[in-house]
Amino acid sequence: MSTTTTLEQPKTGTWDGGNEPMKASYGKLMMWFFLLSDTFTFGAFLTTYGLIRHRHNAYTGTAEDFTFSTAYWPIPEKVFNAFPGFHGVDLPLAFVALMTMILILSSVTMVLAVEAGHRIDKNDVQKWLLWTILFGSTFLACQAWEWSHFITGSDQGMLMPDGTRFFGANLAQNEYGPVLFADLFFFITGFHGTHVFSGIVLLIIMFITTVNGTFQRRGHYEMVEKIGLYWHFVDLVWVFVFTFFYLV
Amino acid sequence: MASTDISLHKDVHHDHDAHDEHDHHDQHFIFKYIFSQDHKVIAKQFLITGIIWAFIGGALSSIFRLQLGWPQATMEWLEPVLGKWIEGGKLSPDFYLGLVTMHGTIMVFFVLTAGLSGTFSNFLIPLQIGARDMASGFLNMLSYWFFFLSSIVLFFSMFLETGPASAGWTIYPPLSALPQAMPGSGAGMTMWIVAMALFIVSQLLGGINYITTIINLRTKGMSMTKLPLTIWAFLLTAILGVLSFPVLLSAVLLLIFDRSFGTSFYLSEIYVAGEALANVGGSPILFQHLFWFLGHPEVYIVILPGFGIVSEIIATNARKPIFGYRAMIGSLLGISLLSFVVWAHHMFVSGMNPFLGSVFMFLTLIIAVPSAVKVFNWIATLWRGNIVFTVPMLFSIGFVSLFISGGLTGIILGNSALDIQVHNTYFVVAHFHLVMGSSAFFGMFAGVYHWYPKMFGRMMDEKLGYVHFWLTFIGVYMVFMPMHYVGIAGFPRRYYSWTSFDLFSSFANINMYISLAAIIAWLAQFIFLFNFVYSMFRGRKATANPWRSNTLEWTTPVNPGHGNWPGPIPAVYRWPYDYSKPGAEDDFIPQNVPFSQTQSSNLPHDKE
Ligand code: HEM
Numbered sequence A: 001m002s003t004t005t006t007l008e009q010p011k012t013g014t015w016d017g018g019n020e021p022m023k024a025s026y027g028k029l030m031m032w033f034f035l036l037s038d039t040f041t042f043g044a045f046l047t048t049y050g051l052i053r054h055r056h057n058a059y060t061g062t063a064e065d066f067t068f069s070t071a072y073w074p075i076p077e078k079v080f081n082a083f084p085g086f087h088g089v090d091l092p093l094a095f096v097a098l099m100t101m102i103l104i105l106s107s108v109t110m111v112l113a114v115e116a117g118h119r120i121d122k123n124d125v126q127k128w129l130l131w132t133i134l135f136g137s138t139f140l141a142c143q144a145w146e147w148s149h150f151i152t153g154s155d156q157g158m159l160m161p162d163g164t165r166f167f168g169a170n171l172a173q174n175e176y177g178p179v180l181f182a183d184l185f186f187f188i189t190g191f192h193g194t195h196v197f198s199g200i201v202l203l204i205i206m207f208i209t210t211v212n213g214t215f216q217r218r219g220h221y222e223m224v225e226k227i228g229l230y231w232h233f234v235d236l237v238w239v240f241v242f243t244f245f246y247l248v
Numbered sequence B: 001m002a003s004t005d006i007s008l009h010k011d012v013h014h015d016h017d018a019h020d021e022h023d024h025h026d027q028h029f030i031f032k033y034i035f036s037q038d039h040k041v042i043a044k045q046f047l048i049t050g051i052i053w054a055f056i057g058g059a060l061s062s063i064f065r066l067q068l069g070w071p072q073a074t075m076e077w078l079e080p081v082l083g084k085w086i087e088g089g090k091l092s093p094d095f096y097l098g099l100v101t102m103h104g105t106i107m108v109f110f111v112l113t114a115g116l117s118g119t120f121s122n123f124l125i126p127l128q129i130g131a132r133d134m135a136s137g138f139l140n141m142l143s144y145w146f147f148f149l150s151s152i153v154l155f156f157s158m159f160l161e162t163g164p165a166s167a168g169w170t171i172y173p174p175l176s177a178l179p180q181a182m183p184g185s186g187a188g189m190t191m192w193i194v195a196m197a198l199f200i201v202s203q204l205l206g207g208i209n210y211i212t213t214i215i216n217l218r219t220k221g222m223s224m225t226k227l228p229l230t231i232w233a234f235l236l237t238a239i240l241g242v243l244s245f246p247v248l249l250s251a252v253l254l255l256i257f258d259r260s261f262g263t264s265f266y267l268s269e270i271y272v273a274g275e276a277l278a279n280v281g282g283s284p285i286l287f288q289h290l291f292w293f294l295g296h297p298e299v300y301i302v303i304l305p306g307f308g309i310v311s312e313i314i315a316t317n318a319r320k321p322i323f324g325y326r327a328m329i330g331s332l333l334g335i336s337l338l339s340f341v342v343w344a345h346h347m348f349v350s351g352m353n354p355f356l357g358s359v360f361m362f363l364t365l366i367i368a369v370p371s372a373v374k375v376f377n378w379i380a381t382l383w384r385g386n387i388v389f390t391v392p393m394l395f396s397i398g399f400v401s402l403f404i405s406g407g408l409t410g411i412i413l414g415n416s417a418l419d420i421q422v423h424n425t426y427f428v429v430a431h432f433h434l435v436m437g438s439s440a441f442f443g444m445f446a447g448v449y450h451w452y453p454k455m456f457g458r459m460m461d462e463k464l465g466y467v468h469f470w471l472t473f474i475g476v477y478m479v480f481m482p483m484h485y486v487g488i489a490g491f492p493r494r495y496y497s498w499t500s501f502d503l504f505s506s507f508a509n510i511n512m513y514i515s516l517a518a519i520i521a522w523l524a525q526f527i528f529l530f531n532f533v534y535s536m537f538r539g540r541k542a543t544a545n546p547w548r549s550n551t552l553e554w555t556t557p558v559n560p561g562h563g564n565w566p567g568p569i570p571a572v573y574r575w576p577y578d579y580s581k582p583g584a585e586d587d588f589i590p591q592n593v594p595f596s597q598t599q600s601s602n603l604p605h606d607k608e
């Protein structure tokens, strides 16, 4: 090639412009950056959890002798040990483990929906979206049960200074321990639940649009892929919430 | 001239496939000027809203400067405007606190964040990278309208019976968390939070759009190291915003729960009016950490666009390549990175662990290095330049001057031991008004004067511009220099009245002087306002490239239409700073001129 022709042409490397250097459409990039910013929102909440927990005393006795008290942070296994239909049976973290499994399962079906989208297979996309919606909703239903159990409280409740008993927890009182334990529980799982809820709404919109054949006509299912990114993100966040609240 | 073959229609519709908008040539007024998706119109919307806010913010500061400068004076003459905020001829102390809070909020967020980034990121990103528009015109439009809604909420909060939010622009709890704490903590605070939530949504929509546009829509040949420094600055500003504003959102969401739903995230063991509150276990320091995790990057969100604008204008008007282009990018990256790890220098005196304080002191002082790199590079660019003293150039030089003056005091404040003396005094006020407030305003003025011809097709009046510059430049120094002095003496900020401290009565004159200078400097801005509006209709008609500049926006028609270039988008061959290149015919070679046309000036490495 002569020098003039090279001098006549702009460069054409990956980052030399006129292309999509990250091999992603602008819409997908936008979703990625949104998720990055949402990571910081959740990050701030989890940091808040860490700092506030650090400000409270830890329980130092043996697990067998543990009783609820506002003097120290409770042991999660003692708080979250109920299972629907097994009243009074001590099943530490069993229910939340089930919830987590269901949510992870919904991530798997989401992957399958996206994969079906790549094959432009309308029926499969529909099927897997529906499964994802189902699992997502089940997760929310489980969370609703978990919340209502937490709010209703144990059979013995907490003895108040005036001699009455207080059962369960709300944002200002908490029979399981310091009130901030309940505040953070409601706030963070609630915020996550709101994300799951928005995800389900988006998935339902995707489902309707798929049924109407809009994506089929468009020739690609990128929209499903973008919502898929969001859905995986929400699942991933749950893993962190779960670890913070239930495991450590 | 070689060029890409993307046609106007294909590209525009590619960008707008989410909604039907078929006829761009014959749009209804409402879609052309109000619900417009054209980045140039949205930029002007941000600019004009920002200017309105700036005048409101300035007016508020003039009122509280009146109080500080002439504490004995009666202000009955303000009663028609302020109504019952004037009590028996005196400014109400509660309202004073509301004034400082609103002044800070308006200036930092509504003017120097939305007004500055919103204007110039929107206007310049597509034009300078060679794109038809933003990646998503629709989200871009939403970004403006969320900002507009937010503005409405904040504006009306000033007319509440109990007054606007009054806890300072940093809204520290417990003042902000307990509605009963003071009048402004009630409905005013609620509206502040609502306004800020809307504002954050607007910032995220805008920021995500700017980033994706810069990544995906650069024209052929526009590599990252051929980008004008403006674009680098806007890119990093947007990244800072996308990563730090969500944390403010988290902070205010928790605050809302403390305020309205009885939680105790920020509250512990508090007495209000002699009565103990039930809240235990929370921490107001937690709020400070969350706030400043946004707050410090935020100050760089304010100043980075100025860095970019000034680099561009100084190179153009010194007729020299910017000194150390890569070092400029490197220092922008360094500052952006560091800005996330220094936040606690605002909390040295908050009861934070002093060991943590010394870690943050160390990190804070490192920022001086990339900041100094930038300053030296600007000076080196000016050095022996063929300087053209246009109005934007004067404002850019003023920017550098103010940034140095204010930055030096930052190094003093960054020492945790020295900060014990000067924290919460007028020394801090002087520091950040020079380094952030005034500098960023100078960057904004420079940008407006420089790109006005591209925005409105006319030039702003030069004579008025010079008067505006000198009055503002001298005015700003007259206002903020004396503040260092009273600050070192211990004069506290945010105090309604200091007359009961004998210690400070010797400062009565200096306070009067500052107030006088501040009000004159504020009045001088009306010269700008007049010039801005007048030139839109009567200004000298601009030529296509009035500053003989290299960047792509000057290759568009004088009044670029929707899609920016009537023909194909120009391709890019060279960096934007080929000024006074030895051997070249002109003293500038625009980015879209291929090397084959400049054989006489090509350097060995250009031929690769
Ligand atoms: C050399 C670089 C800088 C250093 C070391 C520095 C250091 C500091 C420190 C330690 C404080 C806290 C003072 C106190 O409250 O006692 C402070 C306040 C402040 N700085 Fe800087 N600063 C620097 C540059 C900047 C820049 C570039 C900006 C903005 C563009 C800025 C904006 C502010 C603001 C707005 C405040 C006050 C916030 C408030 O309390 O209302 N600073 N600075």
Ligand SMILES: [Cu+2]
Pocket (backbone or CB within 6 Å): B295, B296, B299, B342, B343, B345, B346
């Ligand atoms: Cu800072």
